[in-house]
Amino acid sequence: MTDPWWRDAVVYQVYPRSFADANADGEGDLRGIRARLPYLKDLGVDAVWLSPFYPSPMADSGYDVADYRDVDPRYGTLADFDDLLAAATAADIKVIVDIVPNHCSSAHPWFAEALAAGPGSPERERFIFRDAPNNWQSQFGGPAWTQVADGQWYLHLFDAAQPDWNWRHPDVVALFEETLRFWLDRGVAGFRIDVADMLFKDELLPDTTPPDGVAEQLEWTPAKETPPYKHQKELFPLYRTWREILESYPGDRVMIGEIWLDDQELKREYLAGDGLDQAFNFTFMATPWDAADLRAVIGRSLPLAHAQPWALGNHDVPRAVTRLGIDQALVRNPTAEVLRGEVEVDRALGTRRARAAALLLLALPGSTYIYQGDELGLPEHLTIPDELRQDPMFIRMGGAFIGRDGCRVPMPWAGRRAPYGFADRPVDTWLPQPPDWAELTAEAQQADPGSMLTLYRQALRLRRDHINGAFAWLDTVPDADVLAFTRGEGFACVLNVGEQPVTLPAHLRVLLASEPLDGGVLPPDTAVWLDLAK
Numbered sequence: 001m002t003d004p005w006w007r008d009a010v011v012y013q014v015y016p017r018s019f020a021d022a023n024a025d026g027e028g029d030l031r032g033i034r035a036r037l038p039y040l041k042d043l044g045v046d047a048v049w050l051s052p053f054y055p056s057p058m059a060d061s062g063y064d065v066a067d068y069r070d071v072d073p074r075y076g077t078l079a080d081f082d083d084l085l086a087a088a089t090a091a092d093i094k095v096i097v098d099i100v101p102n103h104c105s106s107a108h109p110w111f112a113e114a115l116a117a118g119p120g121s122p123e124r125e126r127f128i129f130r131d132a133p134n135n136w137q138s139q140f141g142g143p144a145w146t147q148v149a150d151g152q153w154y155l156h157l158f159d160a161a162q163p164d165w166n167w168r169h170p171d172v173v174a175l176f177e178e179t180l181r182f183w184l185d186r187g188v189a190g191f192r193i194d195v196a197d198m199l200f201k202d203e204l205l206p207d208t209t210p211p212d213g214v215a216e217q218l219e220w221t222p223a224k225e226t227p228p229y230k231h232q233k234e235l236f237p238l239y240r241t242w243r244e245i246l247e248s249y250p251g252d253r254v255m256i257g258e259i260w261l262d263d264q265e266l267k268r269e270y271l272a273g274d275g276l277d278q279a280f281n282f283t284f285m286a287t288p289w290d291a292a293d294l295r296a297v298i299g300r301s302l303p304l305a306h307a308q309p310w311a312l313g314n315h316d317v318p319r320a321v322t323r324l325g326i327d328q329a330l331v332r333n334p335t336a337e338v339l340r341g342e343v344e345v346d347r348a349l350g351t352r353r354a355r356a357a358a359l360l361l362l363a364l365p366g367s368t369y370i371y372q373g374d375e376l377g378l379p380e381h382l383t384i385p386d387e388l389r390q391d392p393m394f395i396r397m398g399g400a401f402i403g404r405d406g407c408r409v410p411m412p413w414a415g416r417r418a419p420y421g422f423a424d425r426p427v428d429t430w431l432p433q434p435p436d437w438a439e440l441t442a443e444a445q446q447a448d449p450g451s452m453l454t455l456y457r458q459a460l461r462l463r464r465d466h467i468n469g470a471f472a473w474l475d476t477v478p479d480a481d482v483l484a485f486t487r488g489e490g491f492a493c494v495l496n497v498g499e500q501p502v503t504l505p506a507h508l509r510v511l512l513a514s515e516p517l518d519g520g521v522l523p524p525d526t527a528v529w530l531d532l533a534k
């Protein structure tokens with residue numbers, strides 16, 4: 001049996017609202033994505049993951065789904081989806097879609113029915129209505145319960161416009177089974193499962209002790225791994241059923257869970273082979289630029305490496321270039337001051353480190369996810385005026401967290417000023433682009449041998465031919481600030497996280513370096529791929 005395609009795949013995350021805007025209304029769309037497939041082909045990715053494009057009031061940019069089996073008119077139609085899928089398939093790029101099973105939108109017809117039907121009705125059973133709330137906090141800040149006109153409260157672990165489903169209700173189970181089949185029938189290669197660890201809540205809905213604070217609400221730095229709304233045992237049989245559905249279709253279809261969890265033993269339960277295939281390695285994403293920390297998280301992740309895709313970013317965390325350019329003590333929890341641009345960000349340093357980090361990531365065993373724009377080295381947009389911010393986290397958490405809009409800014413494709421080819425005419429984009437992105441467009445980087453885009457392209461090409469053997473740490477470089485490892489006999493990756501140059505191990509030739517090398521010496525904040533050609 002050959003390995004499934006996703007085991008070592010490079011998957012590109014498209015955030016549809018901000019990728020490419022074919023109809024120039026200021027928001028991206030499916031035809032825009034289709035038109036940019038040649039760019040993705042040229043980049044060298046194996047698959048795309050599309051964040052939600054389903055009908056939605058956009059209270060959480062599409063993670064509030066009003067209809068799981070259609071396309072929001074702002075993004076196009078189901079026919080546009082089919083065209084995109086066909087064109088991607090023709091280009092040998094697989095398509096993964098996002099499934100949002102923890103909650104729907106308050107505009108979902110079943111929620112409207114539940115509100116209308118009143119307390120004690122079967123319609124309310126599909127959600128979690130109670131006469132009194134417990135002390136749970138929303139992941140977006142504030143209480144996780146909202147009271148309705150007749151006095152009952154409903155649970156929403158995210159925004160009030162995202163009521164949580166009751167996963168112990170057969171209608172909910174059936175709704176999602178049909179939804180999986182709907183997209184599988186259309187030809188998708190798999191699903192990214194939103195909030196995959198929270199679908200079931202402890203039936204008694206016990207208070208969290210101590211009550212969740214802000215740290216617990218910032219979902220990308222979970223301080224508490226096992227609150228009563230996470231990792232309930234019913235999840236595992238559910239994902240086994242989903243796996244059976246996927247396996248009833250030809251080829252290898254993947255299920256990758258969004259699970260913010262460092263505990264490898266618990267993670268293994270999700271990845272036991274008959275449930276989810278993969279769950280992101282978020283611990284890696286939140287690791288400071290420190291050799292010991294990086295070595296520790298990589299070491300810990302290795303036994304499950306192929307089941308835990310590496311990533312430097314996604315639409316929920318500050319951009320890597322910015323994260324790596326700030327005081328590394330703040331990486332796990334960048335303050336509002338950082339994300340407002342009130343604290344110094346060394347963008348040149350962040351970019352240099354992000355280049356090195358890309359080579360590290362792409363050399364490790366397993367698959368890698370690239371968030372759109374990271375291949376262009378986009379920084380976080382730090383100066384979005386408050387009145388233009390869209391993220392419900394900003395609204396619900398205000399001072400404590402500024403929100404995720406800064407990494408969701410529309411892509412710069414070409415030209416000297418906004419919208420930088422995102423649309424082909426002047427238009428106010430749904431989030432503003434910064435005035436200084438002209439040098440960061442795909443067009444500007446295209447032919448520049450020193451650009452981030454060129455580095456990614458070269459890396460993805462070389463990865464295919466050179467990086468497939470077994471992983472082993474290479475201890476011939478004993479420097480504490482250096483990470484070095486081999487993949488099989490002939491390939492090594494060496495990363496210098498420290499401030500002093502280090503001597504490279506013996507090699508036949510340099511395949512790729514994140515910065516120009518000075519003879520046999522590896523400068524600070526630089527990674528290199530070596531052909532050992534034994």
Ligand code: NOJ
Nearest residue numbers: 060063158194195315316
């Ligand atoms: C995780 C998604 O990635 C994020 O963008 C969203 O806000 C929450 N889940 C709620 O769906």
